[in-house]
Ligand code: HEC
């Protein structure tokens with residue numbers, strides 16, 4: 363073989379390796395979605411704690427998670443999916459594996475990529491049990507036939523470009539040490555994973571990847587600013603203030619919260635148990 367052929371062959375093998383590395387499906391076990399009453403009840407709570415309703419509540423069918431909401435972003439307009447168990451337009455027929463791939467890896471059943479307007483980067487931290495119980499609840503809800511509009515994104519924003527983005531995001535993903543205190547650890551799980559507070563409260567770099575070194579340090583949103591919610595920003599708040607805020611949306615100065623946070627309080631934090639709100643408050647005060 364000539365030198366040139368050897369070089370070409372080596373480069374092709376390297377390229378195939380890189381492509382495989384970028385596009386390979388994450389290894390996820392084949393599991394069934396549980397259907398016990400206990401799982402469905404746990405799932406109902408976790409859907410609240412995960413804030414799924416804020417985005418997935420049906421625009422045409424408000425009492426369901428049939429989607430349709432338009433999420434505006436600097437990368438385009440994304441329409442939220444139907445996650446009711448309708449086979450043709452929702453997630454009917456999905457297995458536990460499909461759900462884990464979507465929620466924790468941002469990958470669709472067919473191997474495609476979801477856009478990160480769906481906060482799978484945060485949900486990656488969910489335990490498999492929680493993700494599967496969420497699915498148990500979704501599957502127990504009534505099926506609604508509804509197809510949301512197609513996303514309006516620039517022509518260059520193909521789904522496969524997310525292959526590279528996911529790897530970059532994974533590199534910058536923080537490896538936070540496990541909190542020793544059980545309550546604070548629960549708060550960390552609620553804030554970082556389920557409640558995805560960082561999706562709005564953590565600033566992003568130019569590629570739209572959240573910067574872990576500035577976790578909860580505040581970020582721009584539309585024309586405004588999302589406040590910082592780290593320990594420094596919340597220095598004047600007591601844990602009770604925070605717990606009260608997460609329950610009712612009232613700040614220590616008596617002002618009601620507005621904007622996107624109003625929905626977070628309505629659909630998510632106000633529905634948490636007192637214990638979970640206290641855990642969230644304890645964790646945020648420690649940041
Ligand atoms: C910030 C808004 C937002 C939140 C919160 C959110 N989602 Fe989504 N979700 C989306 C968007 C947008 C898509 C569509 C992504 C795409 O098409 O690439 C989506 C897609 C999905 C899909 C894939 C549906 C399909 O047909 O392929 C599933 C499953 C899903 N979400 C489940 C959930 C669950 C469960 C929760 C709560 C734990 C949740 N989502 C919270 C915005 C959200």
Ligand code: HEC
Nearest residue numbers: 553557558559561562588589591613619620621622623626
């Ligand atoms: C969809 C985006 C979004 C998500 C998700 C979100 N927030 Fe917020 N948050 C906001 C916005 C916007 C404000 C400012 C609201 C205002 O101006 O009244 C805010 C305000 C706050 C404030 C008040 C800060 C201050 O100094 O007044 C606290 C505390 C807070 N959020 C905590 C949380 C926690 C805890 C979570 C996760 C459970 C969370 N947020 C998730 C958007 C979000």
